[in-house]
Amino acid sequence: MLPVRYALNVNENTHPIPEDVARDIVESLARAVLTINRYPDREFTALRESLATYLGHGISPDQVWAANGSNEIIQQTLQAFGGPGRSVLGFPPTYSMHPILAAGTGTKWLTAERDADYTISPETAVAAIRAQRPDIVFFCAPNNPTGTPLPLATIEAAYDETDGIVFVDEAYAEFSPTDAPSALTLLPGRERLLVSRTMSKAFAFAGARLGYLAADPAVSDALRLVRLPYHLSALTQAAALAALAHAPEMLAMVDDIAGQRDRLLRELPALGYRVFDSQANFVLFDGVDDTAATFRALLERDILIRDVGIPGALRVTAGTAEETGFFLESLAELGARGAVKA
Ligand SMILES: *Cc1c(COP(=O)(O)O)cnc(C)c1O
Secondary structure (H helix, E strand, C coil), X not given: XXXXXXXXXXXXXXCCCCHHHHHHHHHHHHHHHCCCCCCCCCCCHHHHHHHHHHHCCCCXXXXXXXXXXXXXXXXXXXXXXXXXXXXXXXXXXXXXXXXXXXXXXXXXXXXXXXXXXXXXXXXXXXXXXXXXXXXXXXXXXXXXXXXXXXXXXXXXXXXXXXXXXXXXXXXXXHHCCCCCCCHHHHCCCCCCEEEEEECCCCCCCHHHCCEEEECCHHHHHHHHHHCXXXXXXXXXXXXXXXXXXXXXXXXXXXXXXXXXXHHHHHHHHHCCCEECXXXXXXXXXXXXXXXXXXXXXXXXXXXXXXXXXXCCEEEEECCCHHHHHHHHHHHHXXXXXXXXXX
């Protein structure tokens, strides 16, 4: 990690966790450490119950599976349902780890194009599945790195078209408008639908490594076959449990962050850039004349953002009001379209 003052590159929640929650986490860890000579609860029963309660939508603990970050959730899913001779279909530009984890598990990575402004219509998803017949379909909703929301109708149509697994990565779901429906609402009656979440982003818990998914209980049975024994440490379980007990407080900053995202969506066009609709905690903007030069010029001002490899475009995480303001001011100082002044 580069030691920069303004790290707006990996969509972390830049707000530290509240101090009273931190104290409860430490107490929970202190209790867990007294039995650390024993292996942890490999069924992470208390954590599953807590995650099921947090998710709501009538989801039961046996529908929940957890791992060390949603990256491990994705990897275990590919180990269980992908592998040599099988394929997974994604819609780039999308989460960079999807193809990397596909490669790591020997699963063939297939791609299909998105519609205008990075959306995916039901027809586009169905046509791609019909043409390529993947074993697994990956969606990312809202999509990283573009922020694009995904209509539930697209997920439903994709599910009806394939007899394989449909995996929806909802890492940024909490930043969506409260009336934006989650794929969790589609779970009843769809035993091949998997919806993953993470505590890394909205929960400000990236360092603790806790991702999870909700699906039919048979999915947990399949993932049990590929996970390493006792994959979820007693300390991870204890920390996550304590944090979940403070869910409303942990999520208190989410509205502020969504407000800063909306500020980026408003103010970047005023600086001459085009933004893409985002329901996540970051914004993709294009119209940058020289992305490498803009990236470097911002870095000289101690701001790290992300070049996601889309020509003319850069991605920035919505931080605190101060961080977001400093980013916008610095970009404005670079002049029209990020051109570096001589
Ligand atoms: C950040 C991110 C994740 C990563 O999550 P961890 O839970 O920290 O492993 C998963 N999916 C997407 C789309 C992300 O952007």
